[in-house]
Amino acid sequence: MSYRNFPMVPRVVFGRGSFDQLDEILAPRRNGPGVLFLVDRVFQDQPLADRLPRREGDRVVFVDVTEEPKTDYVDRLRDEARTAMGTPDAVVGIGGGSTLDLAKAVSLMLTNPGSSADYQGWDLIRKPGVWKAGIPTLSGTGAEVSRTAVLTGPVKKLGLNSDHTVFDQVVLDPDLIRDVPATQRFYTGMDCYIHCVESLQGTFINAFSRAYGEKALELCREVFLGPHTDEADEKLMMASWFGGMSIAYSQVGVCHALSYGLSYVLGIHHGVGNCIAFDQLDAYYPEGVAEFRRMMDCQGVEIPRGVTRGMDEAAMEKMIDTALGLAPLWENALGPGWRQRMPRERVRALYERM
Ligand code: NAD
Ligand code: ZN
Numbered sequence: 001m002s003y004r005n006f007p008m009v010p011r012v013v014f015g016r017g018s019f020d021q022l023d024e025i026l027a028p029r030r031n032g033p034g035v036l037f038l039v040d041r042v043f044q045d046q047p048l049a050d051r052l053p054r055r056e057g058d059r060v061v062f063v064d065v066t067e068e069p070k071t072d073y074v075d076r077l078r079d080e081a082r083t084a085m086g087t088p089d090a091v092v093g094i095g096g097g098s099t100l101d102l103a104k105a106v107s108l109m110l111t112n113p114g115s116s117a118d119y120q121g122w123d124l125i126r127k128p129g130v131w132k133a134g135i136p137t138l139s140g141t142g143a144e145v146s147r148t149a150v151l152t153g154p155v156k157k158l159g160l161n162s163d164h165t166v167f168d169q170v171v172l173d174p175d176l177i178r179d180v181p182a183t184q185r186f187y188t189g190m191d192c193y194i195h196c197v198e199s200l201q202g203t204f205i206n207a208f209s210r211a212y213g214e215k216a217l218e219l220c221r222e223v224f225l226g227p228h229t230d231e232a233d234e235k236l237m238m239a240s241w242f243g244g245m246s247i248a249y250s251q252v253g254v255c256h257a258l259s260y261g262l263s264y265v266l267g268i269h270h271g272v273g274n275c276i277a278f279d280q281l282d283a284y285y286p287e288g289v290a291e292f293r294r295m296m297d298c299q300g301v302e303i304p305r306g307v308t309r310g311m312d313e314a315a316m317e318k319m320i321d322t323a324l325g326l327a328p329l330w331e332n333a334l335g336p337g338w339r340q341r342m343p344r345e346r347v348r349a350l351y352e353r354m
Contacts, residue, residue, distance in 0.1 A: 006248055007166045009145055014172040014237075016230075019135065022092070023053030025169060029090040029131055034058040036081050036088040036130075038103045040065060040095030040137060048094070048137075048176070059085055065098035068269060071117040071153040074105040082110065091132045096188065097141030097150075097270065100134045104149035104165050107132040116160065117153040125162035133169040137176040139236045140188035140271065142195060142244020144170050150270075157264045157322070172241070174233040186224070186301040187271030189236055190292065192243040193220040194274050197288035198253035199246045202332035206249060213246035224295035253333030254284050254342075257326045258350060261319035266307060275303045280353050284333065308354050320347045 013021055026035055034057030041062040043049050052060060059081060064073075081088060087110055093103020107129035109116050119125050134144045143150075147166050148159030159165075177185070196217040199209050219239035223232045258280075259273035268276065275292075282289045296303070308316070324330070324347060330338040 004249070006147060007163045008245075009167050009170050011168065012170045012172060016173060016175050018171055019048075019051065019173040019176060022133075022135070022171060025133065025171070026053060026090060026092070030055065032087065032089045033085040034088060035090045035092060036085065036106070037061070037092045037094065038063050038077065038099060038106065039093075040099045043094070043137070052094075057085065059088070063095070063099055063102055065095065065102075067152075067267060068157075068263065069098050069102050069105065069149075069151050071115060071120070071151050074102060074109055074116040074151060077102065077106050078109040078116075081106065087111075088130055091130050092135065093132070094135045094137060096136065096138035097143040097191075100136060100141075100143040100167075101149040101151065101159075103132055103134060104129070104143075104167065105151060105160055108149070108160060108162075108164060116151060117155075119160045119162075120151060120153050120156060120158040122161045123163075125160055125164045128164045131168050133171065134167040135171045135173070135176070136237070136240070138180055138184065138188045139177050139233075139240040140190065140192040140243070142192065142240050142247065144172070145241055145244035146248065152264065156325075157260055172237050174230070174237050177233050177237065178230070182228070182299060183301050184271075185228075185236075186296070186299050187269070187275055189220065189224060189239075190275050190278070190295070191271045192216060192236075192240050193224070193292065193295070194255050194278055194288075195243040195247050195252060196220065197285050198255060198333065199243075199250040201285060201288070202250055202253055203335050204250040204332045209246045209248075209250035212242045213250075216240075216242035216246060220295075221291075225298050251328050251332035253329055255281055257323045257329040257333075258347070258354075260326060261323035261351070262307065262354070264322045265315050265319040268307065272304065276305075276307060276354050277350075279303060280350050305354075308351050316348065316351065319351060320344055323347055 091107040150159040258277040262268040262273040
């Protein structure tokens with residue numbers, strides 16, 4: 001038996017207003033052309049954009065995450081940065097999971113040749129990327145701690161999974177998530193909640209994952225079964241971190257497999273796709289789904305319905321293929337005999353209800 005030896009984020013700052021330490025954090029990195037900041041476009045013309053510690057030579061790109069990150073967008077951001085500044089001293093991603101994944105992927109593609117689509121998979125990245133920092137402005141995905149950067153490519157939605165993908169530095173400033181609209185906060189927060197349910201109820205569970213998963217679940221309950229307070233933002237930020245740590249050593253399950261299909265074929269964002277799928281999974285995660293519905297009521301959030309209505313047959317088949325292609329997720333959820341327990345017709349029936 002060989003156990004996975006996985007890397008963790010080596011440096012992290014936590015605290016309100018810690019964003020303003022970024023200048024100090026970047027100072028030792030500044031020995032070349034400048035820093036590349038990739039910032040969610042939602043912050044363009046917002047006060048946060050004025051607080052970026054910009055120095056001469058730095059490049060700020062406000063990234064578009066209307067669609068989840070695609071390999072050709074990563075390649076373009078890389079090419080434009082290279083033309084404008086050569087190899088930057090550092091790459092800093094500021095935003096939700098999409099922006100954090102873009103920053104990780106651009107950092108890696110500045111040092112590894114070719115297209116990011118060539119590296120969708122496990123341990124295909126050969127060289128460390130440019131030094132990179134991640135600063136979440138939305139909490140739940142765990143992208144700030146994970147060893148993957150999820151990308152949609154020409155043939156699949158699959159991450160750049162590698163030891164080199166992990167951020168060198170993370171800044172957790174709960175002030176940055178304070179103004180997230182309630183619906184988005186819920187969708188992304190539920191990503192964390194579902195990571196925990198799927199990890200804790202999976203067959204791959206072990207004491208390492210349980211320790212992080214149980215704590216994250218407890219924090220999610222405090223956050224989503226109560227009012228939105230400053231303290232809740234701090235807890236949500238830590239829940240996301242712990243939820244990400246939990247799945248690092250286990251795996252997600254049925255909900256994520258189905259959500260990937262919704263995302264690949266219909267372009268539905270990860271967080272909302274998870275909520276749409278989870279709402280149909282009483283048979284697999286009865287207590288988790290019941291509690292999820294209580295959280296939804298408490299937060300006054302509704303999830304889209306009827307998203308697969310009127311879908312053509314080819315698209316439905318593609319969605320089923322995408323979901324069933326994620327073997328480790330099914331094996332974690334249902335055990336080694338998962339193929340018998342999850343025939344195509346059952347996946348189709350679940351999708352048809354969404
Ligand atoms: P997101 O990054 O896609 O952003 C969702 C929306 O929220 C966008 O419109 C964005 O502009 C907006 N937004 C971000 N911060 C905001 C703020 N402070 N105030 C107001 N609006 C804000 O959302 P997400 O749910 O954080 O990330 C989903 C992405 O993360 C998907 O692409 C998914 O594939 C990826 N993901 C990655 C991992 C990983 O381990 N790398 C894990 C899970 C999900
Ligand atoms: Zn997720």
